Amino acid sequence: MKKQQLYKGSLNTIIMKLLEQHGKMYGYEITQKVKEITQGEMNITEGALYPALHKMEADGFLDVEMDRVDGRIRKYYKLTESGVKETVSRMEELENFVRNMQNIVNPNLKLGY
Amino acid sequence: MKKQQLYKGSLNTIIMKLLEQHGKMYGYEITQKVKEITQGEMNITEGALYPALHKMEADGFLDVEMDRVDGRIRKYYKLTESGVKETVSRMEELENFVRNMQNIVNPNLKLGY
DNA sequence: TTTTGATGCATAAAAAAATTATGTATATTT
DNA sequence: AAATATACATAATTTTTTTATGCATCAAAA
Numbered sequence: 432m433k434k435q436q437l438y439k440g441s442l443n444t445i446i447m448k449l450l451e452q453h454g455k456m457y458g459y460e461i462t463q464k465v466k467e468i469t470q471g472e473m474n475i476t477e478g479a480l481y482p483a484l485h486k487m488e489a490d491g492f493l494d495v496e497m498d499r500v501d502g503r504i505r506k507y508y509k510l511t512e513s514g515v516k517e518t519v520s521r522m523e524e525l526e527n528f529v530r531n532m533q534n535i536v537n538p539n540l541k542l543g544y
Numbered sequence: 545m546k547k548q549q550l551y552k553g554s555l556n557t558i559i560m561k562l563l564e565q566h567g568k569m570y571g572y573e574i575t576q577k578v579k580e581i582t583q584g585e586m587n588i589t590e591g592a593l594y595p596a597l598h599k600m601e602a603d604g605f606l607d608v609e610m611d612r613v614d615g616r617i618r619k620y621y622k623l624t625e626s627g628v629k630e631t632v633s634r635m636e637e638l639e640n641f642v643r644n645m646q647n648i649v650n651p652n653l654k655l656g657y
Numbered sequence: 658t659t660t661t662g663a664t665g666c667a668t669a670a671a672a673a674a675a676t677t678a679t680g681t682a683t684a685t686t687t
Numbered sequence: 688a689a690a691t692a693t694a695c696a697t698a699a700t701t702t703t704t705t706t707a708t709g710c711a712t713c714a715a716a717a
Binding site for chain 2: 440444465468
Binding site for chain 3: 439440457458459460463477478481482485500501503504505506
């Protein structure tokens, strides 16, 4: 009965930020890392994850490298130069979003003007 | 060339919170209030706003009251009892989202455990 | 030993929520 | 007189997600 807990539009930001921190990761690893960090509150579904990874690759933000580990295939993704820039941009967007939402929900805290 | 600055899924939360604070508001007023609070960074488009208001009304979260002011029609919306509860729930969701995003983007800050 | 659960990728159909583009109409400002 | 601001609305499209599958390997449990 749980809500999705995941605001649409935040998935790419999450993926990129994790890749920035860890260098390279594969899809399943990303889902587990998010589950771990959020204590199970956020769950990245495969139906959202894989198309997102493919799109970011097509957009030139990610590079892929295939590996075979224990008989299973892993596709490691890492940020391209363009992806690094995009990550910075997305982080600014997230910070703006949070700041704006705080100003909306808490009208007592005024901005520094 | 600006980005939308509005995470999908946050619109209903914004509307409900503003209604909670102001008692009753009409659509156009909501767009202006958001623009004012965010210094123009967030812009609620009518194409998103009106369907959202209609849906929340259909879901029983909002009540409507029509007014004619200066020859123009205004539809004032206010939260129902059910809408007040939903607002609380959505605020919790937003807080969880922000906390989870902070834990993801800033792995240095550990949770209190 | 067989079946379940975890690992690992993927896509298709549908739903949700937005953008973009219109449309109507009145009031005010230039 | 024309442009801008106010005020509502909807339709077509796009974006992003959920839900539901599908395939395949490996480890653990029954």
